[in-house]
Amino acid sequence: MTSLAVTMKGQVTLKRDLLQHLGIKPGERIDFDKLPGGELRVKAARPTGTIDNFIGRHAGKVKKPLTIEEMNEIAASGWAGDE
Incomplete structure (x- = not known):
């Protein structure tokens, strides 16, 4: 077990390990x-993204809209680990 000292301000610094x-x-x-x-x-706090963040991150990267079939193929290959 690791023990840490508390500062006068009530703060604790976690060690690198x-x-x-x-x-x-x-x-x-x-x-x-x-x-x-x-x-x-x-x-660890894991940030939860929003759809706006997702769309903003990928804006302008798709040259043409994908069909549902193309999206399904991409999703299936991702789940299968075929990236």
């Missing part, structure tokens, strides 16, 4: 869940 274990990189966020008995659950 703990951050690596969580898969946290600089600039990313961490979620804390309060559990009974004064315990905390710490986990």
